Amino acid sequence: MTADADVAEDAPRKASKLPLVFGFVLAILGAGGGFYAVQSGVLSGSDSSDAAEKESASETSNTELDVAFVAIDPLVISLPGQGGRDHLRFAAQLEVRPDHAAEVEAIRPRxxxxxxxxxxxxxxxxxxxPATLPRLRAQMLRRIQVVTGPGRVDDILIMEFVLS
Incomplete structure (x- = not known):
């Protein structure tokens, strides 16, 4: 019996996991405190960036936006007769810079x-x-930009996209 007791006393003790748990809790508290400090503005880092953002926002609201819109005539596209959907009705407007509006209007048939x-x-x-609408929009915008030339059309705004 004493041999068994000696073997148990000679075996190495397991390392305590208390420092690991304590370090993990401190890391979580530090991350949370840092997040709170940055979000609340205690640690803003640079006051000039906040002032610049406020100034640019006030400039945008005070000045008129330099945007013109060119309407695309509504399109009715016949679809192959499957599932009761026969037509697609599509209407859009192109967002262009005001100095290019006349040029884009001139090539609207194209x-x-x-x-x-x-x-x-x-x-x-x-x-x-419905998830493919952003992809379709991007494809149409790219094709329009190729036709109109670089820098003329900034965006396409889909006004109507109805399957009937």
Missing amino acids: IVDVLNGYLRAIDIASLED
Whole structure:
């Protein structure tokens, strides 16, 4: 019996996990305190960036935005007869810089042609999926920018996109 007791006393003791747990709790508290300090503004770092943001926001609200819109005539595109959906009605406006509005207006038939060709080539299943609208929008914008030239059209705003 004494041999068993000697073996148990000679075995190394397990290391305590208390310092590890204590360090983890301190790290969580430090991260939370740092987050709070930055969000509340105690540690802003640079007051000049906040002042610059406020100044630019006031300039934007005081000055008129330099944007013009060119309306695209509503398009009605016939779809292959599947599932009761026969037509797509599409209307959009192009966001352009005011000095390029006349140029974009002059080539509007070419823009309508590009949109017609693209929308006719799209699969009906992808038209019905709401998640594909941003991708369609990006594709249409890219095609319009190629037709109009660089720097003329900034964005396309979809006013109507109805499958009927």
